[in-house]
Amino acid sequence: MVRPLNVGLIGGGGGAFIVNPHQKAIHFDGTRRVTCGALHPDPAIAMKEAEAWAYPIQGYRSYDEMLDQEMKKPAGERVDYVLIVTPNHVHFDPAKKALEKGIPVFCEKPLTVNLQESEALVSLVKGTNIPFCTAHTYVGHWTSRLSRHIVTSGLLGNIRWVDSYYIQGWLASRTEDMGVMQAEWRVDPKRAGASCCGGDIGTHALMQLRYVTGLNVTKLQAFLETFVAGRQLDDHFTVYCELANGGKALVRASQIAIGHKNDLGIEVNGEKGTLIWRQENPECVTIHLPGQPDRVYWRGEVKANDGFLGDLPADLMAEPTIPSGHPEAFHDAFARLHRCFEADVRAYQAGTYKGTDGSKYATVDDGRMGILFVEKAVESSKNGHTWISL
């Protein structure tokens, strides 16, 4: 029987949001479990929250204490990786300290609040070869894996145009004044970074574009807008992009589009056809080919050599899934990321880890690309929407 990996939480107490899907995803397979946490910036609250946790975990007064004390335990009893689910301004310090102690890091996006910090993390990971995941949830859907295979293996031909978007409506009024802690820090430049909407969800849209197409953005022209009065940061983020193959793309995000919930999706137009995928209906990928009926590929019902798809990669087909018709969604996507990360952590511990190619989860460099994109978008928008090279 394999020993379950021990995961330490940094953040997650006091009514926090994203820790919940993560900790479910950690426990998904029985091969990982949460064992400890530094759950709140106030040491007393952190300990109280740990005591009240739904299952037994060891509480710590701070993440410094957690990292120090855990490393004093023998291998097998200490944390095998940490999960950072704090607001953006508390990503860099715990990630750096964990890496310096040799602990693999699964860190929420956006990676940091500025490029300098992101670059420091990239250098640390490169220098130490410690597994690091940036938590871009949506690349964990099996259908994102299939989309990536279809586009990057050239089945749509050269890519001309991509529309990658994440549209929400929850900040359409001053949610930050209504006691919603998730809104309070997202609109504060000190805790969110240089962009609210772009950093929070524009980075997801960018990651989906880069993951599915395998193409980087080379130039951009941005429009960051603030529709709700009194905010210092954008709540609407529109970026026109040039791609590495000469194609064009729109990376757009909004938090003021009433009625939209977590409307992330991507449309990829190639010379031979179009691919469409939406995370609110994540179990299928639609392909449009000229003069043919539309093809709708459902997870669990995809077969190789069907007249459009050629051979399918063994690792894609082997990723464990439940049968089609039993819907996978957000938690399954998170679980797939933790599952793939677990494999790398185990390889790291066995001395066989050779680094990640970014095909299973977003890397630290993907995280850096998100911050670079946001910073250049802010610069373009401030300077009269000029084109800027990345």
Ligand SMILES: NC(=O)c1ccc[n+]([C@@H]2O[C@H](COP(=O)([O-])OP(=O)(O)OC[C@H]3O[C@@H](n4cnc5c(N)ncnc54)[C@H](O)[C@@H]3O)[C@@H](O)[C@H]2O)c1
């Ligand atoms: N991948 C995704 O789909 C996704 C979705 C939502 C949020 N996020 C990201 O996750 C992070 C957290 O977002 P959230 O909405 O869960 O925030 P939240 O406000 O709900 O939770 C933040 C948590 O961090 C804790 N915290 C703050 N400072 C701390 C410190 N110094 N030490 C220990 N704990 C501390 C808070 O007490 C709280 O428990 C953000 O970076 C956000 O961008 C990602």
